[in-house]
Amino acid sequence: MLARTLCYALNGIEGEPVAVEAYASGGDQYQFAMVGLPDAAVKESRDRVSAALKNSGFTMPYGHTTVNLSPADLKKEGTVFDLSIAVAIIQATRQLKAFGLDDTLLLGELALDGRVIPVQGVLPLIISANARGIKKVVLPSLNAPEADTVTGMEIYPVHSLYEAVQHLSGQMPILPQLQKSYQECLARTAPALDLSQVCGQHAAKRALEVAAAGGHNMLMVGVPGSGKTMLARCLPGVLPLMTQEEAFETTRIYSAAGLLPTGSGLMTNRPFRTPHHTASAAALIGGGANARPGEVSLAHNGVLFLDEMPEYPRRVLEALRQPLEDGVANVSRVKAHMQYLSRCMMVASMNPCPCGYYGSRIRACRCGSHEIRKYLDRISGPLLDRIDIQVEVDAVPIEEITRSPQGEKSEAVRLRVEAARDIQQKRFEGTGIRCNAQMNNKHMEKFANMLDDAEQFLQMAIRKYALSMRAYSRLIKVSRTIADLKMQEHITLKDVAEAVQFRMIDAKYWGNTR
Amino acid sequence: MYTFDQLALIWLAFSESLTFKGRERLMDHFGTAQKAFNAWGSKAYDLVGPKACEELTALHKRGLSGMQAILEQSDIQAVFREDDNYPMLLNEITDAPEVLFYRGAMEKADERAVAIIGSRRETRYGREQAFKIARDLAQNGVTVVSGLAYGIDTAAHLGALDGGGRTIAVLGSGLNRIYPKDNIPLADKIIRSGGAVISELPPESEPLAYHFPVRNRIVSGLVHGVLLIEAREKSGTMITVGHALTQGRDVFALPGPVDAPGSVVPHRFLREGARLCTCANDILEDMGWQSREMQMMMPGVAADLDDLTPVQRSIYDSLSDEVRSFEDVMSLNDLSPGDLNAHITMLEIRGLIESLPGRIYRMKRN
Structure with a gap:
């Protein structure tokens, strides 16, 4: 007899429906065939399923059994099909009376003893299924927290194959998981490193606030041990809390990449990714045989931190330009072509020279100016131009670390940032962008709203510091953010004047050594 | 345009292994570079040593026109001690080079x-x-x-x-x-x-x-x-x-x-x-x-400070004795970082102060 169950297969971060068909044709020789483009892990499920069936009080049919995963031309990977295969076989051999399965999604891997164990990518699968009108899902209990904020779906966590079958056949139904509101999830947000723990560094903290408020990329230049990394780590705590939409986007990518820790729920903390400078372009942008997401996508809605930027191979840095600009990483590989969201803030840090102490008042620099220039030239002009905010971080003298009063808390800064982001959200309604950093020339013309004297001052600054045209538009964006932080409708001369300080490194380091 | 003797001097200058001593012995023996070139042979071996002899012989085979062509192709000129535009001061020293290769303009006397x-x-x-x-x-x-x-x-x-x-x-x-x-x-x-x-x-x-x-x-x-x-x-x-x-x-x-x-x-x-x-x-x-x-x-005229706002004036004055960091200027003048950034830009554009690497500021003097 023929039976059919429903499963979903992961394709990038999208789920595709897969019908699992089982047919037991009888006969006098044991044979179990699996067709429909299964990979090694899927093929092995034959052995897992037959052991799990026997250990759960069912039998594996003697004779010829065929399992087909359709559509047969879609590649199937991983262990997510075990549960649906087992249930289909039970149905096909009439070990229980027939129960309706068309509207229920079955996800889960089987252990040999019949336990249902967690799988990767549950959230993207459920979201895709939900979008296609599937209303019920049976999944491993350890995967259940991941889906606890999905609305419009009944979620049935199970521990074993036996429990799943008992539920499906109606002999011992279990209750759907109680879904949480997104607000409840936010409550378990872990506190990031707090800004009040960073001593002094007022200029850098201010830059961090402006960068967070407008979603601007940022470069910190400073001597070793000046707190660049610490400042960067404060950034997630200063950024607005994730919206539910953002949390779904980010969790989906992590779930698909298999990076979500088992048993954890929706990601409500903004990601903070710190790829090492030996990372390849594929690791950053995405790649591998199956075009997995790279660091830039794992940092989606969060922060991509490049420590010691000049140490990264130039090719890797140049490859970052496109995904950062477009907010989407296109990954093409032999087996797949994928598109992953990559709307993140890039924060980079670097020393001012090879020895690290150029410009320091604490220790003398040992580098000649040609050595410094060679070091700085590892960052290309076009890449530098794409970094809206550049700030120098100077080492804090010891006495300041001990005496300085506690600075402002991240929470207070975050509230200002959120207010500025709210203004931007309203301003950009219907334009497809979310923050000032994403404005293109057309947006700027429409939204910059710059007073005349501010415009004149900007022209003057461009000439004085010999800035490029690209720097010009970056200045307008940053000025807009500064005005938003002050809740001003117009960009004033003062806002421009402050924004200019965030481009000074260009002229100071790259300018005078050239 | 070069005389035979000058070309012969270039020939000697083209040898990197000819020592100062070897060259002197050569001159003592032959009198002029021209004569040395014409009489080039086994005698030279004792005068200049094996390495320089080998090198000079190889150059000798290529001929004087070969070396002249190299100079012309590379747009290089040569000046000799007896030339009018050989630097006068250099000519006075004991070990002045016989030939100087140059691009650009040579003058006899760089007066100063x-x-x-x-x-x-x-x-x-x-x-x-x-x-x-x-x-x-x-x-x-x-x-x-x-x-x-x-x-x-x-x-x-x-x-x-x-x-x-x-x-x-x-x-x-x-x-x-x-x-x-x-x-x-x-x-x-x-x-x-x-x-x-x-x-x-x-x-x-x-x-x-x-x-x-x-x-x-x-x-x-x-x-x-x-x-x-x-x-x-x-x-x-x-x-x-x-x-x-x-x-x-x-x-x-x-x-x-x-x-x-x-x-x-x-x-x-x-x-x-x-x-x-x-x-x-x-x-x-x-x-x-x-x-x-x-x-x-002479020290420049005092900068015109009349139209500075009181805050800008006080920032400017706080830099009069020594260079200061951003943090120092901020606490001395009791300003928020955002405001100080704006004032610094205005003072910089006026050319009154300048910033140094490491977020250090100093008063600009001409």
Whole structure:
């Protein structure tokens, strides 16, 4: 007899429906065939399923059994099909009376003893299924927290194959998981490193606030041990809390990449990714045989931190330009072509020279100016131009670390940032962008709203510091953010004047050594 | 355009392994380069040694026109000791090169010439002073000579160019092997601006370490005075100063902070009797060259501060004694970082203050 169950297969971060068909044709020789483009892990499920069936009080049919995963031309990977295969076989051999399965999604891997164990990518699968009108899902209990904020779906966590079958056949139904509101999830947000723990560094903290408020990329230049990394780590705590939409986007990518820790729920903390400078372009942008997401996508809605930027191979840095600009990483590989969201803030840090102490008042620099220039030239002009905010971080003298009063808390800064982001959200309604950093020339013309004297001052600054045209538009964006932080409708001369300080490194380091 | 004898001198100059001694013996024996070329044979082996003999023989086979063609192709000219445009001062020294290869313009007398030499790993202070003094000297008609190396040399050449004066770079390599490569554009600029890039080595000679001490005698030989800016222990600049002293040139040194490694050598020379130099005017005065435009050297007119806001005025004043960090200026004037950023930009655009690497600010003086 023929039976059919429903499963979903992961394709990038999208789920595709897969019908699992089982047919037991009888006969006098044991044979179990699996067709429909299964990979090694899927093929092995034959052995897992037959052991799990026997250990759960069912039998594996003697004779010829065929399992087909359709559509047969879609590649199937991983262990997510075990549960649906087992249930289909039970149905096909009439070990229980027939129960309706068309509207229920079955996800889960089987252990040999019949336990249902967690799988990767549950959230993207459920979201895709939900979008296609599937209303019920049976999944491993350890995967259940991941889906606890999905609305419009009944979620049935199970521990074993036996429990799943008992539920499906109606002999011992279990209750759907109680879904949480997104607000409840936010409550378990872990506190990031707090800004009040960073001593002094007022200029850098201010830059961090402006960068967070407008979603601007940022470069910190400073001597070793000046707190660049610490400042960067404060950034997630200063950024607005994730919206539910953002949390779904980010969790989906992590779930698909298999990076979500088992048993954890929706990601409500903004990601903070710190790829090492030996990372390849594929690791950053995405790649591998199956075009997995790279660091830039794992940092989606969060922060991509490049420590010691000049140490990264130039090719890797140049490859970052496109995904950062477009907010989407296109990954093409032999087996797949994928598109992953990559709307993140890039924060980079670097020393001012090879020895690290150029410009320091604490220790003398040992580098000649040609050595410094060679070091700085590892960052290309076009890449530098794409970094809206550049700030120098100077080492804090010891006495300041001990005496300085506690600075402002991240929470207070975050509230200002959120207010500025709210203004931007309203301003950009219907334009497809979310923050000032994403404005293109057309947006700027429409939204910059710059007073005349501010415009004149900007022209003057461009000439004085010999800035490029690209720097010009970056200045307008940053000025807009500064005005938003002050809740001003117009960009004033003062806002421009402050924004200019965030481009000074260009002229100071790259300018005078050239 | 070269005489036979001159071409023969070029032939000798093209040999890198011909020593000064070997050359003297050759001249004693044959009398002139021309005769040596004509009578080139087995006798020469005893005079110049195996290596130079082999090299000169190979060059001899290519013929004089071959070497002339190389010079013409590379746009290089040669000047000889008896020529009118051979530098007069250089001609006075005992081991003056018979032939100098150059691009640009050679003059018999650089009426006033000063060499500026110093560390290749300079500090900001040294770089700024080298640039400023070279610029001011150039504006007063002084030719600035240096070695086209990184650091102080580069700053000196750039300063002279900025002052619109003549500057000469003496290389420790051939003219087709300009070293460091990064300074090739600078060399071109020097030539275009009416200066010269010169070398006694054949065009394809590599920048080998032992070329530079020998080169240094030409640097000091070309000038009336040598200014030393920043040099560490065991610096090559000490050799130049040594040459300058034997050649009877004046030696100037620029003082620096006593605890900086680059101050060690200049300060020692100062204690041993070098002249103290704090600005171009010191050199002009000591050399007896009246400063043509004395007012250029005078401290600038006080900046116009009347239209500054009280806050900007107080920021400006807080920098009057010493350089200060952003944090210091902020707490001294009780400002928020955002406001201070804005004020700093306005003061910078006015040209009243400037910022240094490390977020340090200083009052701008001309």
